[in-house]
Amino acid sequence: MLVLILAALIWGLGMWMGTPRNARSIMLGLLMVVVIALQLVLPDTHPVRDATGGSAAPWLIVLGIGALVWVYSKGIGQLRLRTGVDATAPQVPVAQGSFSDTELNRYARHIVLREVGGAGQKALKNAKVLVVGAGGLGAPALQYLAAAGVGTIGVIDDDTVENTNLHRQVIHKDASIGMPKVFSAQAEMLAQNPFVSVRPYHRRLTGEIVDDLVADYDLVLDGTDNFDTRYLVNAACVTAGKPLVSGALSQWEGQLSVFDPASGAPCYQCVFAQAPASELAPSCAQAGVIGPLPGVVGAMMALEAVKLITGAGTPLRNQLMIYDALYGENRTIGVKRRADCPTCGALHA
Numbered sequence: 001m002l003v004l005i006l007a008a009l010i011w012g013l014g015m016w017m018g019t020p021r022n023a024r025s026i027m028l029g030l031l032m033v034v035v036i037a038l039q040l041v042l043p044d045t046h047p048v049r050d051a052t053g054g055s056a057a058p059w060l061i062v063l064g065i066g067a068l069v070w071v072y073s074k075g076i077g078q079l080r081l082r083t084g085v086d087a088t089a090p091q092v093p094v095a096q097g098s099f100s101d102t103e104l105n106r107y108a109r110h111i112v113l114r115e116v117g118g119a120g121q122k123a124l125k126n127a128k129v130l131v132v133g134a135g136g137l138g139a140p141a142l143q144y145l146a147a148a149g150v151g152t153i154g155v156i157d158d159d160t161v162e163n164t165n166l167h168r169q170v171i172h173k174d175a176s177i178g179m180p181k182v183f184s185a186q187a188e189m190l191a192q193n194p195f196v197s198v199r200p201y202h203r204r205l206t207g208e209i210v211d212d213l214v215a216d217y218d219l220v221l222d223g224t225d226n227f228d229t230r231y232l233v234n235a236a237c238v239t240a241g242k243p244l245v246s247g248a249l250s251q252w253e254g255q256l257s258v259f260d261p262a263s264g265a266p267c268y269q270c271v272f273a274q275a276p277a278s279e280l281a282p283s284c285a286q287a288g289v290i291g292p293l294p295g296v297v298g299a300m301m302a303l304e305a306v307k308l309i310t311g312a313g314t315p316l317r318n319q320l321m322i323y324d325a326l327y328g329e330n331r332t333i334g335v336k337r338r339a340d341c342p343t344c345g346a347l348h349a
Helices: 002-017 021-041 047-051 057-083 101-106 117-126 138-148 181-192 210-215 227-240 292-310
Strands: 128-132 152-156 197-201 219-222 244-250 253-259 319-324 329-334
Touching (some): 002 021, 117 292, 138 219, 152 181, 219 227, 219 292, 227 244, 244 292, 253 292, 292 319
Parallel strands (some): 128 152, 128 219
């Protein structure tokens, strides 16, 4: 009883004085140590020993249980620090087990959107998106797909990071110069959101692998800078019945569309029947490009992907959006399928 009274006094006075909980716990532990020491040092008939229990055994058990509880609570605290979970923060109610607490907090601004909600965020988590190219358009698209919580993101590119990329391809850093773009992008995406899976393919997309690769994903984003690859990706998407979000840019102008013949929209070749002459479509190295423009168009590509996955709004099917950054103009023109298209024309039959 004497020990219990002392313990209650220590705890109560500590609370009254505003002593932190950890400090009060340490003081109780010291009390137990003193009591055990008295039990071990004093003779059996000593009155102080009789007043503090008469044996060290029960206090050793109490001290052991207290130590286990303390170690367990410290371990939980360390895990919360590592995962970023705030136990006091209000949690968004969704189906139990769907997301970790950290993910719920991270995607809360998505979940409260009427057009997305918990179901839409779960669809993003379960989605698999392939991004062709980790350059000007791929860089921002990859960043926002990862940030949005797309569960599996594939990225294919055979190029390495160069100094001239860095004014617009903001996913890459100066320290990544010389590194394959897919690995540079993967590192930055996982640093931003460790709850997604990134599949890097450091190789050129060829006809031998394109069909199998596209078939493994739900939709494709094409941010490449050459027409051969664009037609290759388009044909594979038509064959697999997968939507293709395609962006392009030059100097101050960007354009964007969702090519999806399986849903009645045209494919890429319906709109761009053949590649233009090289002098009519110079590369960024030849014609130049303003740095923020790829960020604008690439972010729009990621947004179209999110809309396709969650079913929110109206994706840019049957529409080609053109953005003129120099004059701040934005216009959309209608596009439609061609029955004589060599890639998707057979779907009209």
